[in-house]
Amino acid sequence: MILQLAWRNLWRNRNRSIIAMASVWCAVVLAIVMSSFQKGVFDLLIDNMVSFYSGYVQVHRTGYQSEQTLENSFELSDSLQNTILSTPGVASMTPRLEAFALASSGEKTKGCLVAGIAPETENMATRIKSKVVSGEYLSDSSSTVLVSEGLAKRLQLGVSDTLLLLGQGYYGTTAAGKFPIGGLLHYGSPELNDQLVFLPLAVAQRWLDAPGLATTLVITPGDPASSGETTARLRNTLSTEFEVLTWQEMMPEINEHIETDTASSAIILGVLYLLISFGIFATILMMLAERQREFGMLIALGMKKAQLALMVLFESVFITLTGCALGILASLPIVWQLTNHPIRIGGEMAKVYEKFGFEAIFPASMAPSIFWKQAVVVLVIGLFLSLYPMMKVLFLKPVEAMRS
Amino acid sequence: MNDATVIDIHNVSKIYNPDTIPVHAVNNVHLHFERGEFTALVGPSGSGKTTLLNIIGGLDAPSEGQVIINGTDITSLKPNQLINFRLQNIGFVFQSYNLIPVLSARENVEFILLLQGVSKAQREQRVQDLMNAVGLGDKMEVRPAQLSGGQQQRVAVSRALASKPQFILADEPTANLDSRSAANLLDIMAQLNHDEGMTFIFSTHDARVIERARRVITLEDGRVVSDKAVGVPTKGGRV
Numbered sequence: 164m165i166l167q168l169a170w171r172n173l174w175r176n177r178n179r180s181i182i183a184m185a186s187v188w189c190a191v192v193l194a195i196v197m198s199s200f201q202k203g204v205f206d207l208l209i210d211n212m213v214s215f216y217s218g219y220v221q222v223h224r225t226g227y228q229s230e231q232t233l234e235n236s237f238e239l240s241d242s243l244q245n246t247i248l249s250t251p252g253v254a255s256m257t258p259r260l261e262a263f264a265l266a267s268s269g270e271k272t273k274g275c276l277v278a279g280i281a282p283e284t285e286n287m288a289t290r291i292k293s294k295v296v297s298g299e300y301l302s303d304s305s306s307t308v309l310v311s312e313g314l315a316k317r318l319q320l321g322v323s324d325t326l327l328l329l330g331q332g333y334y335g336t337t338a339a340g341k342f343p344i345g346g347l348l349h350y351g352s353p354e355l356n357d358q359l360v361f362l363p364l365a366v367a368q369r370w371l372d373a374p375g376l377a378t379t380l381v382i383t384p385g386d387p388a389s390s391g392e393t394t395a396r397l398r399n400t401l402s403t404e405f406e407v408l409t410w411q412e413m414m415p416e417i418n419e420h421i422e423t424d425t426a427s428s429a430i431i432l433g434v435l436y437l438l439i440s441f442g443i444f445a446t447i448l449m450m451l452a453e454r455q456r457e458f459g460m461l462i463a464l465g466m467k468k469a470q471l472a473l474m475v476l477f478e479s480v481f482i483t484l485t486g487c488a489l490g491i492l493a494s495l496p497i498v499w500q501l502t503n504h505p506i507r508i509g510g511e512m513a514k515v516y517e518k519f520g521f522e523a524i525f526p527a528s529m530a531p532s533i534f535w536k537q538a539v540v541v542l543v544i545g546l547f548l549s550l551y552p553m554m555k556v557l558f559l560k561p562v563e564a565m566r567s
Numbered sequence: 568m569n570d571a572t573v574i575d576i577h578n579v580s581k582i583y584n585p586d587t588i589p590v591h592a593v594n595n596v597h598l599h600f601e602r603g604e605f606t607a608l609v610g611p612s613g614s615g616k617t618t619l620l621n622i623i624g625g626l627d628a629p630s631e632g633q634v635i636i637n638g639t640d641i642t643s644l645k646p647n648q649l650i651n652f653r654l655q656n657i658g659f660v661f662q663s664y665n666l667i668p669v670l671s672a673r674e675n676v677e678f679i680l681l682l683q684g685v686s687k688a689q690r691e692q693r694v695q696d697l698m699n700a701v702g703l704g705d706k707m708e709v710r711p712a713q714l715s716g717g718q719q720q721r722v723a724v725s726r727a728l729a730s731k732p733q734f735i736l737a738d739e740p741t742a743n744l745d746s747r748s749a750a751n752l753l754d755i756m757a758q759l760n761h762d763e764g765m766t767f768i769f770s771t772h773d774a775r776v777i778e779r780a781r782r783v784i785t786l787e788d789g790r791v792v793s794d795k796a797v798g799v800p801t802k803g804g805r806v
Contacts, residue, residue, distance in 0.1 A: 164681045168670070171669035171670070175668065456665075457665070460665040463624070464654070464659060464678070464726075465651070465679065465683075466650070466682055467647060467650055468646075468647075562626045562627045565626075565665075
């Protein structure tokens, strides 16, 4: 009865209710599109920076993160690998032997990150094979290397050309080698695209004079969202000889960027919601003023004040939820379109984005959390704004109300 | 007080602004009403009719005195107990009908029964009977805005009767009605009083109501200045 009465009351002043709902609708559409863009861009950023190279979790010898030298490498034993693979939450694992080196061709030289990889498991972890734009991917028996496109361009090299790598091997030995280029890789992130060289793990171990060693184990969790829990389990399982790091710990600058951007968006969303709150509150105040007499009459007839307060609450919640539901419905096709056809930025602006390590596209995200979070926020606003009229009703004196 | 007594009013006063300029809206009133009465409270504007009616109905608390309805001192009840007491024992008819505009005539009457927690089958039967009794059996699904003033007031009478109250308080029920509608409404209420012994207490200026009343209480400046029996006893009650 109370629900029915509240719903019908909503349509007594149709225009006012529609205006209030429209303000909620507008805010929800804006908030969803904005949040969807933000999440889409962050997902792309994380995908570029995390799943394309670093992985979600890495295991190193303790101290490697702060001093990335071969002296902080570790023995790649079967028992270590089995221990990690049997840890709950770990889906797969791939070893790397990483070193910084100078890549050279003719008179051109550039610093690069050389990674010895296990081709098959590396592809499972970082989908590296999909990045090959010319030539062929590596196999365990390859003696060729893969070079990222930006680096190859800088050195004016292509497939079948020879790359000279000069670095420092294990315990200070000189590591120098000439490697035929087997393929070129393309990365969306300019930072990765300009500096990566991959070669089979065994070849890298020989080149760096580090047989049986690795610097990194890249862990792929079964569910990326629960990589924090997987990290905690690995920390409990492995001895203190090893450090286990999440991508947020390995790349704090990205995490900080995401957190800063999220905070500034939260402020914008807060202002947006504050504006609609005023709109809804004004509607509630007008409704209260107009219906004093009726409220008094309902109490006189025998309606309990709590029932009346509940009716007022339902009216506010109906306005906010109806506006919210319509807003979600309206934003679905917009977000779908922006997800499937992301906005691409061109010209100088694109260069600025690439300079800071971002792909110059703005994808949106269809993550369900974006939609239900708006519904929850709007519902909370509706409930909060209902407190005032509910209190007014609870302290209403029927005779005074009926005189008004 | 005997078994037929429905309402006992002892030394009731209502003083507004007691700390500044006190106004005695009701001043030391003693009255009692028995089952089946058809009583008019009359007096000039500001004489305290509506205030007394509100006090009897538990809508307003007296500054002094007691109001005892069927043995319950309503002035000592807590707010929620009072609301529940009103729901079970008192029917109200207001000058301006005060129907709920978003509900149909049927739903307005049924509303009281819903508040009382009456079952669906009983509600439907009771609403049908009441609407037929006030001659609006064919207007059940019509909203108040589509009804005339007289029809709305008849729905309000049905609503007041829905809870099977001990008595009905009617505040100027004919004030907004034309003479034909007023006469029709009074016929219905007199019929209910005669046939079912329903107790009616009106506050009114309307000579037509006073003519039909069998007890007329006159108030002036919040005091009872006369209390006269003017008709024959009804079937279920007294003059």
